Amino acid sequence: MRMLFTFIIALCISILNIIAQETPKEVLIVGTMHTVPNIVKNSYKPMLRRAKKYNPTAIYVESPRGNDTLSWEYLKDGWSESYKAFYYLSDSIQTVFTPNLEKYNTILGKSFSNMTSEDLDFMITSFAYNRDNANHEFYTYIKKHGIEGSKKPTRYEDGDLTFKLALHQEIKLLTSMDDQQTNSEYHDAWTKCSKEGQSNGNNAINIKMNKKAYNAAIVPAIFRGLGKHANKRKSLEQLHMSSSFTYVTVKTEGCTEGERYWNERNMRMARNIGEQVMDSDSERNIAIVGASHVIGLEKELQTNYPDLKIVLAGE
Numbered sequence: 001m002r003m004l005f006t007f008i009i010a011l012c013i014s015i016l017n018i019i020a021q022e023t024p025k026e027v028l029i030v031g032t033m034h035t036v037p038n039i040v041k042n043s044y045k046p047m048l049r050r051a052k053k054y055n056p057t058a059i060y061v062e063s064p065r066g067n068d069t070l071s072w073e074y075l076k077d078g079w080s081e082s083y084k085a086f087y088y089l090s091d092s093i094q095t096v097f098t099p100n101l102e103k104y105n106t107i108l109g110k111s112f113s114n115m116t117s118e119d120l121d122f123m124i125t126s127f128a129y130n131r132d133n134a135n136h137e138f139y140t141y142i143k144k145h146g147i148e149g150s151k152k153p154t155r156y157e158d159g160d161l162t163f164k165l166a167l168h169q170e171i172k173l174l175t176s177m178d179d180q181q182t183n184s185e186y187h188d189a190w191t192k193c194s195k196e197g198q199s200n201g202n203n204a205i206n207i208k209m210n211k212k213a214y215n216a217a218i219v220p221a222i223f224r225g226l227g228k229h230a231n232k233r234k235s236l237e238q239l240h241m242s243s244s245f246t247y248v249t250v251k252t253e254g255c256t257e258g259e260r261y262w263n264e265r266n267m268r269m270a271r272n273i274g275e276q277v278m279d280s281d282s283e284r285n286i287a288i289v290g291a292s293h294v295i296g297l298e299k300e301l302q303t304n305y306p307d308l309k310i311v312l313a314g315e
Contacts, residue, residue, distance in 0.1 A: 025283050026309040027273060028054055029298060031231045031239075031291030032157040040221045041153040044160035047227040050313070051165045051286060058282035059166055060273050061158075062289045063134035063176040070181035072131065078183065083133065090131045097129050108172045112147045134174045138163055162288050175276055177287065179268035186261035192254025193245050200250040209247055213238050230291045231314030240295035266296030273297070274305040 030051065036043045064071040064083075076087040104126055107119045115123075120143045127136035141149070141163045149164040166174060197203035213235065220229035229235055241247045244262040245255040269289075277285050289297065294312060301310045 023283065024307055024309045025277055026285065026311060027060075027277060027301060028056070028284070028286045028311045028313060029294050030161075030286060030288050030313040031236060031294040032161065032288060033226060033230055034290055035156050036226065038155065040224075040226055041155045042224055043221065043226040044153070044157065046224055047313075048161050048164055051161065052168055054284065054286060056165070056169060056282075056284045056286040057171070058175055058277070058280060058285045059162060059169075059171055060175045060177045060276070060285060060287040060289075061134050061162055062178045062269075062293070063137075063174075064178050064180055065176040065272065066131035066133075068179065068181070071179055074180055074182075074184055078180070079187070086128070086133050086136065087131070090128050093125060093128045097125055099126060099129060111170060112142065112167055112172075115142075117143070132176070134176045138166065138174055142167070157288060165286075177269055177272035177276070177289075179265055179272060181268075182261050182265060186258060186265065189254050189258035189261055190245075193248075193252060193258050194254075196252040196254050197248070197250075200252070202248040202250055202252070202255065205247050205249065206242060209238060210242065228314065231294070231312065233312070233314060236291055236294045236312070236314070239292040243292040244296070263296060266293055267300050269293065270297050270300030270304065274301055274308065277308060278305065 030047065032047075033043065064075060072087060075083040077084065100122075103122065107115060107123055110119070120139055123139045124136060124143065127133075127139060137158060141159060145151075145159075147167055149167055150159050154160050162174065165171075194203065197206070216235075217226060217229055220226055230239075245258045248255045273285075273287055287297065298310055298312060301308060
């Protein structure tokens with residue numbers, strides 16, 4: 001009888017191992033519109049409902065990682081006033097704050113509903129100390145709006161989609177995956193490509209393509225379908241072409257440089273996602289990112305992480 005019992009246990013373990021091997025980790029990529037106009041302020045509501053149905057166990061966000069010194073070297077004086085302010089806030093806190101890992105982990109072990117105002121303040125300061133912008137903003141949002149989130153639309157992906165999804169799922173930490181170390185070079189190439197395109201017809205192609213995309217989005221936007229429309233493959237490919245300058249018919253130095261920097265950024269972002277997913281226990285991962293990046297991330301993840309199942313929100 002004991003041998004039979006041992007055999008059954010061993011068989012069950014083997015079956016579970018086989019099932020685990022046959023069920024690959026999954027990454028659902030959701031393309032966002034970043035800030036939406038006030039007239040379509042509720043555009044993220046349908047996206048939030050669909051994201052909740054997916055029931056993710058980890059959320060990846062388009063924010064620089066705290067230890068990404070190359071990105072922060074650019075961002076501390078770069079394009080974003082918000083990132084600039086956060087960098088220097090982090091610098092100042094690092095001179096006066098003493099981390100407490102035991103307290104940090106104890107708070108993370110609580111449900112959101114059981115976290116006190118003092119808990120939130122400690123976590124907000126800890127995230128600033130660690131230069132963790134994503135979670136600093138997340139817990140600042142909780143402190144301001146509570147665990148139900150903002151009652152009014154913020155019109156931005158973080159407040160209307162990412163943070164509310166994390167609160168619903170009781171996901172205590174967002175996972176950053178952005179990489180902006182060559183953004184300065186990318187914007188220089190963009191400017192150069194635009195100047196070159198004034199006389200060779202490239203700009204006219206881009207203007208026509210963007211106008212067509214804008215017109216196609218009008219009806220979906222009216223009926224709260226902007227997010228669904230933005231995540232259709234046709235829309236994603238148009239956005240990828242525009243951001244990577246692959247719409248041009250005349251190859252120029254600026255456009256070629258811009259394409260290279262865009263593709264390299266997507267490659268590094270995909271690596272940040274792929275390596276962290278592979279190292280984690282999470283099986284259902286959602287990456288919330290500007291829609292222009294989706295096609296590039298899909299390609300890089302499928303190429304370099306064949307063991308991951310990559311799914312687009314619109315498919």
